[in-house]
Amino acid sequence: MMNIPQVKLGIVAVSRDCFPVELSAERRKAVVQTCTDKKLRITEVQTTVENEKDVLKALAELKDAGVNALVVYLGNFGPEGPETLLAQKFDGPAMFVAAAEETETNLVGGRGDAYCGMLNASYNLGLRGLNPYIPEYPVGTPDEIAALIADFEAIARVILGLAKLKIFSFGPRPQDFLACNAPIKPLYDLGVEIMENSELDLFEAYNNHAGDERIAGVIAEMEAELGAAGNGYPGILPRLAQYELTLKDWLADHLGASEYAVFANKCWPAFQTQFKFVPCYVNSRFASRGIPVSCETDIYGALSEYIITCATEKPATLLDINNTVPRDMVQNNPAAFQGYRNDDLFMGFHCGNTPSSCMKNAAMKYQLIMHRLLESGKEPDITRGTLEGTIRPGAVTLFRLQSTADCTLRSYVAEGEVIDADPKSFGGIGIFAIKEMARFYRHVLIAKRYPHHAGVAFDHAGKVLFAAMKMLGVADVAFNQPAGMLYRDENPFR
Numbered sequence: 029m030m031n032i033p034q035v036k037l038g039i040v041a042v043s044r045d046c047f048p049v050e051l052s053a054e055r056r057k058a059v060v061q062t063c064t065d066k067k068l069r070i071t072e073v074q075t076t077v078e079n080e081k082d083v084l085k086a087l088a089e090l091k092d093a094g095v096n097a098l099v100v101y102l103g104n105f106g107p108e109g110p111e112t113l114l115a116q117k118f119d120g121p122a123m124f125v126a127a128a129e130e131t132e133t134n135l136v137g138g139r140g141d142a143y144c145g146m147l148n149a150s151y152n153l154g155l156r157g158l159n160p161y162i163p164e165y166p167v168g169t170p171d172e173i174a175a176l177i178a179d180f181e182a183i184a185r186v187i188l189g190l191a192k193l194k195i196f197s198f199g200p201r202p203q204d205f206l207a208c209n210a211p212i213k214p215l216y217d218l219g220v221e222i223m224e225n226s227e228l229d230l231f232e233a234y235n236n237h238a239g240d241e242r243i244a245g246v247i248a249e250m251e252a253e254l255g256a257a258g259n260g261y262p263g264i265l266p267r268l269a270q271y272e273l274t275l276k277d278w279l280a281d282h283l284g285a286s287e288y289a290v291f292a293n294k295c296w297p298a299f300q301t302q303f304k305f306v307p308c309y310v311n312s313r314f315a316s317r318g319i320p321v322s323c324e325t326d327i328y329g330a331l332s333e334y335i336i337t338c339a340t341e342k343p344a345t346l347l348d349i350n351n352t353v354p355r356d357m358v359q360n361n362p363a364a365f366q367g368y369r370n371d372d373l374f375m376g377f378h379c380g381n382t383p384s385s386c387m388k389n390a391a392m393k394y395q396l397i398m399h400r401l402l403e404s405g406k407e408p409d410i411t412r413g414t415l416e417g418t419i420r421p422g423a424v425t426l427f428r429l430q431s432t433a434d435c436t437l438r439s440y441v442a443e444g445e446v447i448d449a450d451p452k453s454f455g456g457i458g459i460f461a462i463k464e465m466a467r468f469y470r471h472v473l474i475a476k477r478y479p480h481h482a483g484v485a486f487d488h489a490g491k492v493l494f495a496a497m498k499m500l501g502v503a504d505v506a507f508n509q510p511a512g513m514l515y516r517d518e519n520p521f522r
Contacts, residue, residue, distance in 0.1 A: 030317050030318050030319075031288050031289070031317065031318035031319045031337075032185060032189055032288065032318050032337060032338050032341065033096070033185055033188040033189050033192070033287075033288070033338070035096065035097050035181050035184050035185050035188065036069075036071065036093070036094050036095050036096050036097065037068075037069065037070040037071065037095065037097050037098075037099060037177065037180075037181060037184075038070065038071040038072075038073055038089075038090050038093060038095030038097070038098055038099065039056060039059065039060060039070055039071070039072055039073065039098075039099040039101050039177075040073045040075070040076075040077055040086045040090070040098065040099070040100055040101065040114060041053055041055065041056035041073075041076045041077070041101045041102075041103045042076065042077040042078070042100060042101065042102055042103065042106040042107060042110065042111040042114070043076050043077070043078050043103060043104050043106065043107070044078070044104060044105040044106055044107050044145065045078050045079070045107065046105075047104035047105055047140060047141070048104070048137070049076050049078060051103060051104050051138060051140055052076055052101075052102075052103025052104050052106075052127075052140070053076050053103065054103075055101070055103040055104075055127045055140070055170070056072065056076070056101055056103055057072070058170040059101060059170045059173050059174060059177075060072045061170070062170040062171055062173070062174040063174045063177060066174055066178070068174060068177060068178055068181070070099070070177065071090075071093045071095050073086050073089045073090060073093075073095075074089065075089055076103075077107065077110050077111060077114055078107060078110065079107065079110055080109070080110050080113060082110065083110050083113050083114045083117065086114060087114070087117055087118065090118065095120075096119075096120045096184075096188060097120055097121050097122075097123075097180065097181065097184035097188070098114075098115065098118045098120060098121070098122040098123065099122075099123045099125065099177055099180065100114060100115055100122060100123065100124045100125075100149075100160070101125055101126070101127070101173070102124070102125070102126035102127060102140075102142040102145050102146060102149065103127050103140060103142065104127070104140035104141060104142055104145065105140065105141045105142060105144060105145035105148075106126075106142065106145040106146075106148075106149060108145070108148040108149050108151070108152040109152060111124075111149060111152075112149060112152040112153050112155075112156055112158065113156075115153070115156075115158055115160055116156050116158060120184070120187075120188065121160070121161065121180075121183070121184045121187040121188065121499065122158075122160040122161070123160055123161040123162070123163075123176075123177070123180040123184075124146065124149055124150075124153070124160050124161070124162050124166060125162075125163065125166045125167070125168070125173050125176055125177070126142035126143065126145060126146045126166055126167045126168075127140055127142045127167070127168075127173075128142075128143070128167050128168050128169050128172070130169070142167065143167050146162075146166060146167060150162070159498075159499055159501060160499070161180055161183055161184075161495060161499055163176045163179065163180075163495075179491060179492060179495070182338075182339050182340075182341075182489075182492045183339075183492055183495050183496045183499065185338040185339065185341075186335050186338040186339050186492070186493075186496040187496065187499060187500070188338075189288055189334065189335075189338040190218050190219060190220055190331075190334075190335070190338075190500070191219045192219075192286050192287040192288055193219075193220045193221065193286060193287075193288045193289065193290065193331075193334060194220070194221040194222070194223060194282075194283060194284065194286035194288070194289045194290075195215065195220060195221070195222045195223070195289070195290055195291070195292060195327055195330055195331065196223050196225065196278065196279070196282065196289060196290070196291045196292070197222065197223070197224045197225065197291070197292040197293070197325055197327055197330075198225050198226070198227055198229065198230040198291070198292075198293045198294055198325065199224060199225070199226070199227065199292075199294050199325040200226075200227075200294070200325070201294070201324075201325040201327075202294060202324055202325060205324045205325075205326075205479075208324050208325065208326040208327075208328070208329065208479045208480075208481060210327070210328050210430060210431040210432070210433070211431050211433065211435045212224075212327065212431075213431075213435045214431045214435050214436075214437050215327075215331070217437075218437075218500060220331065221284075221285075221286050222327065223282060227294055227298070227299070227302075230274070230278075230293070231302060231303065233274050233277070233278055234270065234271055234274045234303060236274075237270050237271075237273050237274050237277070238270065240270060240273050242273055243266060243269045243270055243273065244269075246269035246272055246273060247265045247266060247269045250265050250268065250269065250309075250313075251265070253313075253384060254384075254390075254391070254392055257389075257391065258384075258389075258390055258391035258392060259391075259392055260391055260392045260393060261392050261393075261394065261408070261412045261413075263412075264305055264392070264412040264413055267303070267304060267305045267413075268305060268307075268309055268310050268413055271303065271305070271307060271310050272310045272313065272314075275291060275310065275314065275321070279291075279319070288334070289319065290319060290320045290321070290322070290330040290331070290333065290334045291314070291319070291320070291321040291322070291330060292321075292322045292325050292326055292327040292329065292330040293307065293311075293321060293322070293323065293325060294323075294324065294325045295307055295308070295311075295323040295324060296395075296398055297398065297401060297402060300398060300402055300410040300411055301402065301410065303410075304409070304410045305410060305412060305413040306379065306380070306394070306395045306398065306410075306411055306412060306413030306414055307321075307323075307413060308323070308378075308379045308380035308381045308395070308413055308414040308415055308456075309380060309392060309413050309414065309415045310413075311323065311381040312345075312380065312381050312382055312383050312384065312415045312456075313383075315333065315343050315344060315345060315381065315382075315383050316343050316383040316384070316385060318337050318343070320333030320334055320337065320344060320346070321381070322346050322481070323346070323378070323379070323381060324481075326346065326479070326481050328428070328429060328430045328431060329346045329428070329479075329481045329483065330346075331429055332344075332346070332427055332428045332429050332430075332483035333345070333346055333483045335427070335429060335483070335493065335496065336425075336427055336483050336484070336485040336489065336493070339485065339489050339492045339493055339496065340485050340486070340487045340489050340492075342485070342486055342487060343383040343385065343386060343486070344483055344484060344485055344486070345378070345381060345382040345383065345386060345456070345483075345484045345486075346378065346381065346481050346482070346483055346484070347376035347377060347378045347382070347456070347481070347482055347484055348376065348377050348378055348480050348481060348482075349374060349376065349426075349469075349473065349480055349481075349482050350374065350375050350376060350377035350457075350480075351374065351375045351377065352370075352373070352374060352375070353370065353373040353374065353375060353459055355370055357449070357452070358370050358373065361449050364447050364448060364449040365447060365449070365461070368447075368461045368463075369466075371465060371466035372461055372462060372463055372464065372465045372466070373447070373459060373460065373461055373465065374459075374460055374462075374465060374469075375451055375453065375457055375458070375459055375460070376419065376446075376457065376458055376460045376482070376484065377453070377455045377456065377457040378455060378456050379395045379397075379398075379414045379416075379455055379456070380393065380395065380413070380414025380415040380416050380455060380456050381415070381456065382415065382417075382419060382456040384415060384417075386419060386420055386486055387415075387417035387418060387419055387420060387456060388417055388418045388419075388420055389417045389418065390415050390416070390417035390456075391415070391416060391417060392412070392413070392414070392415060392416075393412075393414045393415075393416040393454070394408035394411045394412045394413070394414065395411045395413070395414045395455075396454050396455075398411040399411040414455065414456075415456065416454060416455050416456055416457075417456060418450065418451060418457065418458060419446050419456065419457065419458030420446065420458075420486075421445070421446045421447060421448035421458075422445060422446055422486065423443070423444075423445055423486070423487055423488045424443070424444055424445060424446055424460065424484055424485060424486055424487070424488075425441060425442065425443050425444075425484070425485040425487065425488055425489045425490055425493065426440070426441070426442045426443075426444070426460075426462065426482045426483070426484060427439070427440065427441050427442075427482070427483045427484075427485060427489070427493050428440055428478060428479075428481070428482055428483055429497065429502065430478060430479070432477070436504075437500075437501075437502045438476060438502060438503075438504040438505070438506070439493075439497045439502050439504070439505045439506070440468075440472050440473075440476075440478065440505070440506040440507065441490045441493045441494050441497075441505060441506075441507050442462050442465075442468055442490075442507055442508040443462075443488045443489075443490045443508075444460055444461050444462035444463065444465075444508075445460075445461050446458040446459065446460055446461075447459040447460070447461050462508055463508060463510070464508050464509065464510060464511060465508065467508070467509065467515065467518065468506075468507075468508040468509070471515035471516075471517070471518050472506040472508075472515070475515075475517070476504075476506065490507070494507070
């Protein structure tokens with residue numbers, strides 16, 4: 029997967045000077061060995077931090093090793109000042125974890141009291157205004173700590189990616205999709221750059237790629253991906269290939285000081301009449317490479333897709349939370365929908381931007397809704413270019429990070445699955461099942477004014493996404509609450 033950071037983990041053990049420093053160092057070695065056994069690469073810093081001078085030594089080791097994500101490990105009680113100073117001076121995301129006691133036979137000379145030390149560390153982190161990753165239960169054996177570090181690797185990838193991300197948008201943002209509009213000030217608060225452009229800028233760049241000698245090569249790639257069965261409209265491929273090269277070159281030419289990029293592009297209706305195609309298939313190909321391209325100039329949608337990509341190292345997509353599932357479809361497929369109520373279900377849909385690897389029988393089609401508007405009664409031409417098919421069944425997570433009108437960031441995370449059943453409709457579409465979706469729909473999506481676009485992770489990534497949002501300082505991270513947990517303002521007499 030390109031366009032996402034490579035995390036290089038480093039672990040520094042800390043020791044309070046009234047405890048044996050050897051205890052912390054030996055426990056660190058055990059954690060590193062367990063990580064190695066689990067194929068989790070981590071740099072072991074040899075300096076054990078007891079004081080501020082040790083902090084400087086450890087930082088130098090971390091820098092020399094190219095570490096960009098720090099694990100601060102309390103092998104014993106730990107020195108609350110130096111250990112939190114270490115996190116403050118380190119240029120990257122940090123995690124705090126602590127050692128559990130190993131055995132009842134060594135609770136005098138070998139007791140570390142890191143359980144207690146973590147409390148002091150948390151207080152000092154607050155004094156310094158730091159917000160490192162502290163797991164739900166941050167104390168454990170080497171095997172348990174290694175599992176927590178694996179989670180942190182994915183969380184750190186999100187934090188590092190956003191710090192060097194640029195969003196290219198081509199608008200203006202559409203009036204009829206005002207729900208996707210949101211202030212861009214919070215992007216700067218996250219460290220994300222944005223470059224807003226006109227559709228004319230994109231149109232000029234596209235026209236400048238006419239006759240590009242690379243077009244034939246891109247067409248060949250598209251033909252190979254679609255296969256004979258999926259290449260229903262081969263005549264549109266030259267236009268799509270020209271557009272793909274346009275976006276590719278725009279990214280290369282305008283990335284500037286950033287390292288990673290995504291796009292948020294206006295895609296209809298004037299796009300079809302001027303560019304003469306639908307851009308969905310190209311968007312899907314970029315998403316496959318870790319470069320999401322959201323439609324309808326949905327800036328926060330593109331951001332959400334990128335966060336998912338960093339968290340999972342898999343392609344993401346952006347879908348409308350679109351339509352209900354007819355009751356007879358559920359009744360006629362009882363085995364497929366077992367364990368779900370009808371109101372746990374909905375269909376996720378978009379014109380054709382989902383990567384082919386995430387769909388069954390993906391094929392080049394034309395956009396039916398646009399065709400009604402722009403080419404009614406005619407053979408499809410300018411509305412060709414969607415990649416359509418049924419979304420593959422399996423685990424999914426709905427996710428979105430969004431700014432409110434008053435520049436407050438909020439987010440939601442909901443895990444579920446795509447059901448293995450035919451949606452019997454068009455577009456890139458699947459039947460989604462989320463437990464207690466009806467209540468989530470009413471008390472999160474509607475009550476908190478979220479737009480109709482949801483980022484979709486093709487995995488259960490709730491733990492990582494939730495933790496990443498908390499590290500970013502997002503106070504409101506909603507989820508699909510179970511039946512016994514009422515939402516704020518939910519009618520208890522329902």
